[in-house]
Amino acid sequence: MELLQISKKELLEFVGTLVSGPLDVFGVVAHDGRFAYDKLDSAANLRLDFDETLYSPKQYLFPPKDPVLSYTPGDAASCAPVYAEKDQAIIGVHPGDMAAIAMLDKAFTENKIDAHYCTRREKTTLVGIYPTKPGKYRFTSSMIKPEEPYLAADAFLIDMGDDSYTIEIVTDRGKEFFSASAAKPATADGKAKAEKMKTAVKDTVTLKIKREDLPPFLDGKERHPVWETRGAKCFSCGSCVTVCPTCYCFDMLDELDLSFDYGLRFRTWDACVLEPFAVCAGGHNFRTKAADRIRHRLYRKQKYLLEKLGLAGCVGCGRCKTACVPDIAFPPDIDDDLLRKEAHHV
Amino acid sequence: MCEGCGCHEHESIYMPEPLTVVQTHPMTERDRFFEFKLNGKDLGHKPGQFAEISIPGIGEAPISVSSSPTKKGSFEMVIRKVGKVTAAFHDLKPGDTLGVRGPFGTHFPMDEFKGKDLLFFGAGIGLVPLRSAINYALDNRSDYGKIFLLCGFTDISQRLFIDEMESWKKNPSLEFLETIDRGSPQWKGNTGVITTLIPKIKDRLSPRNTKAFIVGPPVMYKFVILELRNMGFRDADVIVSLERRMKCGVGKCGHCQIDGVYVCQEGPVFTLDGIAHLVEAL
Ligand code: SF4
Ligand code: SF4
Ligand code: FES
Helix, strand or coil: EEEEEEEHHHHHHHHHHHHCCCEEEEEEEEEEEEEEEEECCCHHHHHCCCCCECCCCHHHCCCEEEEEEEEEECCCCCCCCCCCCCCCEEEEHHHHHHHHHHHHHHHHHHHCCCCCHHHHHHHHEEEEECCCCCCCCCHHHHHHHHHHHHCCCCCCCECCCCEEEEEECCCCCHHHHHHCCEEECHHHHHHHHHHHCCCCCCCCCCCCCCCHHHHHHHHHCCCCCCHHHHCCCCCCHHHHHCCCCCCCCCCEEEECCCCCCEEEEEEEECCEEEEEHHEECCEEEECCCCHHHHHHHHHHHHHHHHHHHCCCCCCCCCCHHHHHHCCCCCCHHHHHHHHHHHHHHC | CCCCCCHCCCCCCCCEEEEEEEEECCCCEEEEEEEECCCCCCCCCCCCEEEEECCCEHHHEECCCCCCCCCCCCCEEEECCCCCCHHHCCCCCCCCEEEEEEECCCCCCCCHHHEEEEEEEHHHHHHHHHHHHHHHHHHHHHHHCCCCEEEEEEEEEHCCHHHHHHHHHHCCCCCEEEEEEEEEECCEEEEEHHHHHHHHHHHHHHHHHHHEEEEECCCCHHHHHHHHHCCCCCHHEEEEEECCCCCCEEECCCCCCCCCHHEEEEEEEEEEHCCCCCCCCC
């Protein structure tokens, strides 16, 4: 992998030129003391020293309400696919969120290819950043393998702690992207230090079970009392799913323009923890209880997606712990309960 | 992953093809029969598959194909009115167009069942997808042994395919029995749940050489399965079709999952031994 180095000032100057160009540039900014992704209108707002953002960057690859078809109402022959048109870059994606994007890539391309996702994805440059601060509830290294973020990233930044960054160039797109910047080849010393800096900030939480042991650990625990205990406190609000970088369940929604001569079919975010999620055409709800829905969510996070895609459905960002008001959604807490109650049973 | 892979050049998996209504008539207060045709070709489905039917501006819904693929030139569906989208389907008239994606999902593997006796349980709207397999077997009658068809409906107003049931009843190449859960003065036939029909054919069943098909409302499966197991049927010889919310049909949206299984991909048709271990299946 090619390594470059760039001073903070030079990086900001570079981002400044991008922001005033044709590209949509997204990055983390501070809002009332909390961090969030937003469209950058000036490089000065870009924060690369964030602990964790409220929402993940998945919204730029899998928008909450994404048009997939346009049509004249009632005329099936008029249906035409709608694809993203703008090029975009996301600057400042933590390794966990980057691994989540790798998982989304896999989900939307395995078996049947979703050309809507892929078109937008092909127009996106992804620049990662290794965390410079611990996340309040981060346990990413329990959930992803160090190489997985590189399945999605075009480049990664490493804060060297001396007002400079090392840039790992991962893809040709990443190389092309930084070619217009003042970045220079990294020195041998710089390379050695960069490797150390990548792991300088440690996780706050450690999962007690290894990732590969999670599927067998969960086998047979579908009727464990923990689901009822936690389910009894669940509002079925969907926040844990909305903030999660890997959740990608969706619904379809038709909407007409006010003129009534033009309409769009959207792919809209949905959440398996919402009450009507499993209601089918006959009217039967196959997951009536919150307990069943939160179990399904956790099993998707720690078992089903891992088995289906080979990548974890939870990347340990800790956002759901912050987002869930009754605090019942955090996978490490649920696993602890399962472990503890298991010990009781013995 | 996305450097020059060309995956964006694929066709949209959400893009419907135009479909025309050939004829339609009501079957019950909430169920309506439709014959559809595609422009100059067949849907290309196998018995038991479903398709996503849509009206641009209203929405899309997964609907089982009810006709056998042996019927060429058009295909049939029965649509139950349960919401805004299905209500709009009920307003369609012959000549109207709508959209279709599919066919999707697994099918009743009728070719693998050659030489076997067939025992069909079709309850309520479950008869709709099952009919594609029944008529396939009847159109290839010499491929199969004895055929038993047991149908059940909650009451007389819910009976589907009344004329066709009459022809099945008269057809000497199968044994047809029907029951309704709640009897009424006009009803002269059997009353009781579908399992009450089993004793009437039991002595002619050979569980080790029969494939049993079950399609019906969620509550029904366990009772029928229990009876079949008691008679010595193996789970590998019991075939079920399970209804779930097949929103996308292409393994993406997550709505159709039973545990980790995507019903739109690995179902809706399953053998019982393939799903018996799933917590959410039955
Ligand atoms: S489940 Fe929670 S901790 Fe895991 S990726 Fe989603 S939001 Fe982050
Ligand atoms: S687990 Fe928490 S965040 Fe998720 S739906 Fe329930 S209450 Fe809302
Ligand atoms: S219907 Fe969308 S995943 Fe199966």
